[in-house]
Amino acid sequence: MLNPYQLRAFYEAAKSMNFTIAAKNLFVSQPAVTTQIKLFEEYCNLRLFKRKGRRMDLTSEGESLFYYAEKVFQLEKKIEKVIKEFHGLKRGYVRLGTTKTSVRYSIDSIMLSFHKSFPDIKIKVQEGTSMEMLQSLLDFRNDLALVAHTEDNPNIDFITLGKEEIFLIAAPGHYLANKNNISFNELDGVPVIIKEIGSGTRKVVDNYFARSGVKPKILIETNKIELIIELVKQGEGISFLARRVIEKEIAGGTLIAIPIKPEKLFLNVGIAYLNDEQLSPAAKALLDFLFPLTQIQR
Numbered sequence: 001m002l003n004p005y006q007l008r009a010f011y012e013a014a015k016s017m018n019f020t021i022a023a024k025n026l027f028v029s030q031p032a033v034t035t036q037i038k039l040f041e042e043y044c045n046l047r048l049f050k051r052k053g054r055r056m057d058l059t060s061e062g063e064s065l066f067y068y069a070e071k072v073f074q075l076e077k078k079i080e081k082v083i084k085e086f087h088g089l090k091r092g093y094v095r096l097g098t099t100k101t102s103v104r105y106s107i108d109s110i111m112l113s114f115h116k117s118f119p120d121i122k123i124k125v126q127e128g129t130s131m132e133m134l135q136s137l138l139d140f141r142n143d144l145a146l147v148a149h150t151e152d153n154p155n156i157d158f159i160t161l162g163k164e165e166i167f168l169i170a171a172p173g174h175y176l177a178n179k180n181n182i183s184f185n186e187l188d189g190v191p192v193i194i195k196e197i198g199s200g201t202r203k204v205v206d207n208y209f210a211r212s213g214v215k216p217k218i219l220i221e222t223n224k225i226e227l228i229i230e231l232v233k234q235g236e237g238i239s240f241l242a243r244r245v246i247e248k249e250i251a252g253g254t255l256i257a258i259p260i261k262p263e264k265l266f267l268n269v270g271i272a273y274l275n276d277e278q279l280s281p282a283a284k285a286l287l288d289f290l291f292p293l294t295q296i297q298r
Contacts, residue, residue: 012025012026013152014048019132041133046065047059094121097125097146133262133272134150138274146269148267149269155274157275158271162172162269164242165264166240166243166265169256179258183257183262184214192239195221196223199223204265270276271291
């Protein structure tokens with residue numbers, strides 16, 4: 001196997017055509033350089049230098065090897081530059097998992113603000129349910145996840161950003177729309193259009209149905225927010241969605257939010273990451289950028 005120390009000694013000597021200068025550049029003694037080059041010539045089974053008195057030149061084989069050695073060490077400098085750029089946040093790549101509920105924290109504006117501070121860091125956003133995004137951390141498909149807290153996992157740290165209120169929604173013409181408030185017991189037998197298992201919203205809603213002793217009459221399960229909203233508008237059933245997801249529809253009167261008693265429903269939303277894996281400098285920068293929100297939103 002090629003010895004990198006021998007190759008470097010050859011390269012420095014060939015570049016300067018002087019063993020003394022090569023030794024100085026390598027911070028070693030001249031005899032050490034001579035020994036390394038001799039070993040390299042033995043390894044190659046080739047004569048790489050021609051010497052006559054004080055004059056030294058490369059053989060044709062030495063010239064060929066120097067051409068490639070120069071490329072190797074030029075590439076080494078580029079590698080060192082890239083490493084510095086990673087640590088200096090002048091280069092980097094972050095994979096961020098999110099859910100529809102992440103709109104509560106204005107992902108678009110967060111990304112724009114982060115990009116202004118770190119224009120050279122690229123972010124790839126993947127969307128799915130909270131459970132899917134947490135699994136993506138365990139599968140090393142994402143570095144961070146901005147999700148709802150669904151369940152504790154010993155391998156994942158979760159920092160809460162805040163609480164997102166979940167609304168019970170219905171079409172204006174639905175027979176429940178005029179109620180001042182409603183309990184889960186009153187939803188027995190009412191068709192429900194609900195998010196799929198794995199969603200943080202689904203987890204909260206299922207827990208409340210279970211606590212009330214009511215089995216929901218599920219009409220459709222889907223994680224497509226637009227479809228849920230459209231079906232509810234058409235009066236096909238009621239649904240439960242995070243407040244910010246349906247703010248425009250409520251303000252526009254195309255959906256009605258019905259208060260739930262005896263207490264409101266809330267979803268804990270936050271940042272998740274593996275606790276036993278070192279984050280890349282770019283991912284750590286994004287985590288540090290998001291962390292102040294944990295203080296603001298509480």
